[in-house]
Each structure stands twice: as C-alpha cells, then as structure tokens.
Amino acid sequence: MTTYILRRLLSSIPVLLGILFVTFALGRWIPGDPCRAILGEKATDAVCNDFIHRHGLDRPIPVQFGYYIREVAQGDFGRSFRFSKSVNELLVERLPITIELSFAALFVSIIVGIPLGVISAVRHNSWVDVLTMLWANIGVSMPVFWLGLMLAYIFALALKDTPFQLPPSGRLSPGVLTVPFYEVWNLPLQPGSFLYGVLDFIARMNILNSLLSLNFEVLRDAVRHLILPALALGTIPMALIARMARSSMLEVLGQDYIRTARAKGLRQRVVIMKHAFRNALLPLVTVIGLSLGGLLGGAVLTETVFNLSGVGRILYDAITARDYGIVQAFTVVIAIFFVILNLLVDISYAYLDPRIRLD
Amino acid sequence: MTQATQSVTVLDPEGISLKSVSLWNITLRRLRRRKSAIIGLTILSILTFIALTAQWLAPYDPYTPLIGIEEVKAREAPCIHLLGCPETKPQHILGIDGNVRDQFSRLLYGARLSLMIGFSTVTFAIVIGTVLGALGGYLGGWVDNVIMRFMDVLLAFPSLLLAIAIVTVLGPGLINALLAIGIVSIPAYARVVRASVLSVREMDYVSASRALGGSMTQILFRRILPNALTPLIVQGTLGIATAILDAAALSFLGLGAQPPTPEWGSMLGAERNQVFTAPHLVFFPGIAIALTVLAFNLLGDGLRDALDPRLAHVS
Numbered sequence: 001m002t003t004y005i006l007r008r009l010l011s012s013i014p015v016l017l018g019i020l021f022v023t024f025a026l027g028r029w030i031p032g033d034p035c036r037a038i039l040g041e042k043a044t045d046a047v048c049n050d051f052i053h054r055h056g057l058d059r060p061i062p063v064q065f066g067y068y069i070r071e072v073a074q075g076d077f078g079r080s081f082r083f084s085k086s087v088n089e090l091l092v093e094r095l096p097i098t099i100e101l102s103f104a105a106l107f108v109s110i111i112v113g114i115p116l117g118v119i120s121a122v123r124h125n126s127w128v129d130v131l132t133m134l135w136a137n138i139g140v141s142m143p144v145f146w147l148g149l150m151l152a153y154i155f156a157l158a159l160k161d162t163p164f165q166l167p168p169s170g171r172l173s174p175g176v177l178t179v180p181f182y183e184v185w186n187l188p189l190q191p192g193s194f195l196y197g198v199l200d201f202i203a204r205m206n207i208l209n210s211l212l213s214l215n216f217e218v219l220r221d222a223v224r225h226l227i228l229p230a231l232a233l234g235t236i237p238m239a240l241i242a243r244m245a246r247s248s249m250l251e252v253l254g255q256d257y258i259r260t261a262r263a264k265g266l267r268q269r270v271v272i273m274k275h276a277f278r279n280a281l282l283p284l285v286t287v288i289g290l291s292l293g294g295l296l297g298g299a300v301l302t303e304t305v306f307n308l309s310g311v312g313r314i315l316y317d318a319i320t321a322r323d324y325g326i327v328q329a330f331t332v333v334i335a336i337f338f339v340i341l342n343l344l345v346d347i348s349y350a351y352l353d354p355r356i357r358l359d
Numbered sequence: 360m361t362q363a364t365q366s367v368t369v370l371d372p373e374g375i376s377l378k379s380v381s382l383w384n385i386t387l388r389r390l391r392r393r394k395s396a397i398i399g400l401t402i403l404s405i406l407t408f409i410a411l412t413a414q415w416l417a418p419y420d421p422y423t424p425l426i427g428i429e430e431v432k433a434r435e436a437p438c439i440h441l442l443g444c445p446e447t448k449p450q451h452i453l454g455i456d457g458n459v460r461d462q463f464s465r466l467l468y469g470a471r472l473s474l475m476i477g478f479s480t481v482t483f484a485i486v487i488g489t490v491l492g493a494l495g496g497y498l499g500g501w502v503d504n505v506i507m508r509f510m511d512v513l514l515a516f517p518s519l520l521l522a523i524a525i526v527t528v529l530g531p532g533l534i535n536a537l538l539a540i541g542i543v544s545i546p547a548y549a550r551v552v553r554a555s556v557l558s559v560r561e562m563d564y565v566s567a568s569r570a571l572g573g574s575m576t577q578i579l580f581r582r583i584l585p586n587a588l589t590p591l592i593v594q595g596t597l598g599i600a601t602a603i604l605d606a607a608a609l610s611f612l613g614l615g616a617q618p619p620t621p622e623w624g625s626m627l628g629a630e631r632n633q634v635f636t637a638p639h640l641v642f643f644p645g646i647a648i649a650l651t652v653l654a655f656n657l658l659g660d661g662l663r664d665a666l667d668p669r670l671a672h673v674s
Binding site for chain 1: 509
C-alpha cells in the first residue's frame with residue numbers, strides 16, 4: 001500500500017507542474033499590462049515597477065515561470081486589489097464555506113443517490129426503477145443555477161408560512177450569532193499562531209462549529225440555510241451516483257455468487273447488503289471522485305445564487321471586477337485541491353480493491 | 360474491413376441467408392426500440408425545427424423593446440387569451456422581460472443559439488481531439504507522452520473553472536466562451552480516439568495496408584479512424600449536452616453571450632434577482648436549457664446502447 005501511495009504521489013507531480021504551467025500561461029495571456037491587470041488600474045508607475053521587478057516580470061519567460069513556481073510553493077498567491085487582502089487571508093476566510101457546502105451536497109447526493117440506485121436495481125423495471133431513472137436523467141440535465149433559483153422560489157416564497165419554509169440566501173438568520181468553539185472551550189490561544197489558524201478555519205464552518213460548541217440553535221439555523229444550496233449543488237452528483245449504483249448493482253446481482261448466496265437460503269437483505277452491495281461499491285467511488293470537480297465548479301454558481309460568501313462567490317466577484325490575480329490564484333488553488341482529492345479517491349480505490357495496488 | 364462499415368449477414372426466420380445489413384441499419388433499428396432515445400430524438404427534431412424557423416414562428420422581434428408599440432410593462436406576467444387573459448390585452452404567452460421584449464420570441468431564437476453552441480464547440484473539440492489522439496496513439500513514444508500528459512493536466516482542472524479562467528483572460532463574449540468550452544472538452548475526445556487507435560494499430564488489416572505502401576494519413580484516416588467513429592458519436596452527443604450547460608453557466612455569470620443576445624443562460628442571469636417578483640423570466644429559459652440538454656443526454660445514452668457491440672444481436 002505504501003509503495004502504491006508513493007508511486008501515486010510521484011505521478012501527480014508532473015500534473016501539478018502542468019497545472020502551474022497552464023495557469024502561468026493564462027496569466028501571461030492577460031491583455032495589456034500585467035501589473036495593472038493584477039494590481040488594478042490605479043496602480044502608480046513606481047508601484048508597478050516594484051511589482052514587475054519583484055515578480056521577475058522583466059526577466060525571460062522561463063525565469064518568470066521559475067519565480068511563479070517559487071511563489072506558489074511558498075504559498076504566496078499575491079493580493080487582491082478588490083478586497084485589499086492577501087489571497088491567503090481570503091482563502092482562510094472563504095474556503096470553509098465552500099468546503100461545508102460541497103460536503104453537504106456530497107452528503108445529500110450519497111444519502112439519496114445510493115439507496116435509490118440500489119432499490120431500482122433490486123426492483124428492476126418496477127415503477128421505482130422507472131421513476132428513479134427518469135429523475136436521474138432530468139437531474140443531470142438541469143442547470144445548477146436554475147435549480148437553485150427555483151428551489152429558492154418554491155421554499156422561500158411558495159411555501160412561505162408553512163413548516164417547509166426555508167431561507168433563500170445567506171448562512172445564518174440575522175441576529176443569530178456564532179461563537180468560535182475555541183472561545184466556548186476557553187482554549188488559551190495566541191492569535192496568529194498556526195494552531196489558532198487551523199482552529200479558526202474549522203470554526204468558520206458553522207455546522208461543525210455549532211456541533212463542537214453544542215449550540216443547537218445555531219446548528220438548526222445553519223442547517224436550514226444549507227439545505228437548499230446543498231440540494232441544488234447535489235442534484236447532478238445524486239443523479240450520477242444513482243445511475244452508477246443501479247448499473248453496478250445490476251451487474252453484480254447477475255453474478256453466480258449471488259445465485260449461490262440465494263441458493264444457500266440467505267435472506268434477501270443479507271444477499272443485497274453483504275454480498276451484492278459491497279461488491280457494487282467500487283465503481284461508485286470513481287463516480288463520487290469524478291463528481292468532486294463538478295461540485296467545485298458548481299459551487300461558483302450555487303454560491304452566486306444563494307449569496308454565500310465562499311470561494312465560488314469570490315471568484316464571481318473577481319470576474320466582474322476584472323481582478324485577474326484572484327481568478328488566477330483561485331484557479332490554481334482549486335485545481336491543486338482537486339488533484340489532492342483525486343489522489344485520495346485513488347488511494348481509497350486501491351484500499352478497497354487490492355488488485356489495483358498490486359498491479 | 361473496419362468496424363464502422365461492417366456488415367452482418369442476417370438470417371430470416373426460416374434460417375436462409377438473405378441480405379447484409381450495415382451497422383448503421385442495425386443501430387437505427389435498435390435505437391427505434393429505445394423509448395428514451397425516441398423521446399430525445401423527438402425533442403431534438405422539434406428544437407431543430409424551431410431553430411430553423413424562429414423568424415417565422417416568433418410573434419415579435421427578439422431584440423426590439425415594445426415600448427411605444429404596445430401597452431405592456433416590463434416583466435409583465437404571461438397573458439394567454441385562451442386561459443382567460445382579457446382580449447383587449449396583447450397576447451404574450453411567456454410574458455415580457457425586463458427590457459419590455461416578448462419572452463417567447465426570445466426563447467425561440469435562443470434555440471438557434473443553443474444548438475449552434477452545442478454543435479460548434481463539440482465539432483471544434485472533436486476535430487482537435489481526434490488529431491491529437493490519433494497522432495498520440497499512432498506514433499506512440501514521446502509524442503504520445505507529451506500529448507496525453509497535457510490532456511491529463513487539462514482534465515486535472517474542474518472543467519467549468521478552467522473555462523471560467525480562460526474566458527476571464529480572453530474577455531467575455533460568446534465566441535470566447537465557445538472557445539473555452541471547446542478547449543476544456545478536447546481531452547475527452549483525444550482519449551477516446553487514442554484508445555481506438557491503440558486497439559487496432561497492430562491489427563492485420565492495418566499491417567496489410569502498411570505493406571501495400573499506404574501513407575500514414577491514408578492508414579490513419581481510412582483504416583484506423585473509422586473505428587473511433589462509434590465511441591466519438593456517443594461521446595459527442597453527450598458532450599453537446601455538457602457544452603450547452605457550461606455555455607449557459609458562463610452566460611449566466613456574464614462571461615458568455617452578452618445582452619441583448621437572446622441566449623437562455625444570459626436571459627436567466629439578467630433576471631435572476633427578479634425570481635420572486637417575475638418567476639416566469641427565470642422559469643422558462645431554465646426549462647428550455649434543461650429540455651435541450653435532456654434530449655441530447657437521452658439520445659446519447661440510446662446511441663451508446665444501440666452501438667454497443669456487446670449487445671450485438673440483430674433481431
């Protein structure tokens with residue numbers, strides 16, 4: 001297993017370099033003066049000269065690429081003129097929101113998608129199967145942003161004053177305040193220290209923070225705010241997962257060992273759960289891995305629709321403000337994040353299926 | 360003989376050999392038996408018809424505001440005479456948009472644009488992807504390595520994000536958005552073609568062609584690439600669906616088609632803040648996008664099943 005992980009880690013280095021190369025090329029592609037594209041139109045000549053010298057923009061292209069790799073490796077992604085903050089500060093502030101949203105969406109899609117797919121495989125060609133597949137087909141065809149707007153309309157306006165009413169935007173209701181769990185726990189922390197940074201990052205995820213600080217009022221409010229965005233973002237992966245769960249289960253259910261298990265007189269539930277489902281799980285890991293990219297891309301749209309100030313929303317604001325530096329930096333960060341996620345998916349795949357790591 | 364032009368000898372019920380049926384005939388026959396593919400094909404035919412005849416079907420010009428022409432207000436709800444809207448008011452079956460234009464007419468013209476977007480991006484991606492994949496697969500060695508590693512890098516980005524980054528740099532606009540979506544979809548086709556090329560490169564008929572002195576382009580285009588046609592068609596049909604969704608997303612973010620172009624994504628984006636006051640302006644463009652994408656998805660799935668050699672039974 002260790003050899004497999006090491007090999008897989010090594011093989012992702014060229015991909016990472018490639019990602020840096022592509023984003024570097026995109027950065028050089030920006031029309032006009034790179035300094036003013038990144039620092040804003042108001043940058044003075046003196047500031048620009050300093051900027052150009054510091055980032056090696058007056059050097060040959062390969063050297064510039066070297067500078068760029070060094071900056072990224074040091075975690076220096078520059079500053080945003082629009083937010084007057086460093087990209088790192090923005091990431092620490094906003095990434096937790098996107099992570100929370102993506103996990104909620106993934107959770108929804110797995111919790112609903114897998115059972116739907118398994119049931120439609122077990123009851124092949126029944127009305128459950130037909131409806132699930134119909135839903136799966138429609139689910140992958142709906143634009144995320146439209147679904148989000150429609151959900152907001154239905155649950156915030158059409159179902160207003162019913163128990164199903166849900167908030168259409170934001171993360172918490174006005175007046176609901178969240179206290180970081182480390183303050184509730186009275187942890188002696190130095191602001192600015194690494195530990196503080198990590199705990200602060202975790203505390204920015206409202207649901208996790210309210211669970212850790214046992215504040216159930218905030219938890220309820222945060223969950224209510226997250227339901228609609230998670231549903232909107234989770235629908236496409238949910239449909240993909242249901243489809244894959246169904247076809248994978250159908251294939252497994254046709255195998256000889258399933259017939260043997262049935263012939264042994266095992267109960268249906270045991271056959272399905274212990275014999276079939278475990279073997280059908282593997283392709284699902286791949287689909288879930290593939291969905292992650294869609295989730296990260298979809299987060300830009302979902303956060304824009306639901307006014308969540310995550311990484312996606314910032315990207316949208318940066319696009320409208322022509323803040324090229326931010327777009328470039330966030331693209332790199334999200335791509336690297338995506339590569340790491342894929343790495344984890346591959347490793348879990350190898351863990352689940354020994355044939356892969358021994359290949 | 361290559362797979363795409365392969366013929367199968369069919370036995371009639373009495374078991375006497377009758378005629379040969381081409382793969383396309385078999386495919387069509389199988390496709391006809393799949394309800395979902397028929398639904399997809401029907402929706403697509405209707406959409407194509409709408410796209411081709413939009414200028415005659417549309418009751419109003421999609422660009423001209425109706426200010427001073429009719430007694431209508433911006434974002435007025437749909438007015439359908441059959442459903443009880445007073446005859447004195449002009450009929451607008453899908454309502455009026457924020458710039459006092461007939462939403463129905465704009466939606467009809469949008470079909471033209473969406474189909475154009477889908478076909479042009481996928482054609483672009485297929486052409487480039489095929490050339491890259493074929494070169495990589497056929498030549499092998501470092502050419503293959505360089506091409507495929509680059510494709511891996513493109514695949515390492517979440518596709519919509521890469522498209523966003525490319526359009527941000529190129530500048531917003533429909534053509535740039537199409538280019539961006541085309542670029543991010545190249546790897547899928549390059550991989551499909553490369554896999555097909557690899558699977559037949561060492562076949563006897565290819566060696567025979569080479570022994571007969573066939574040039575590389577001849578072997579590649581006449582002997583090898585026809586084998587990639589089947590997976591390319593399936594991938595392409597499903598790819599059109601993705602391209603339309605991505606283009607709508609870019610337009611929604613303001614990076615694709617610019618107003619006043621009647622593009623569904625940008626129509627939706629322009630009115631998204633009005634979802635609570637004028638939901639019809641958000642609802643209908645979204646339905647149009649979803650229907651088009653659904654049609655291509657259904658057809659693509661149907662084609663995949665129909666072209667799957669593992670299901671190769673003729674009856």
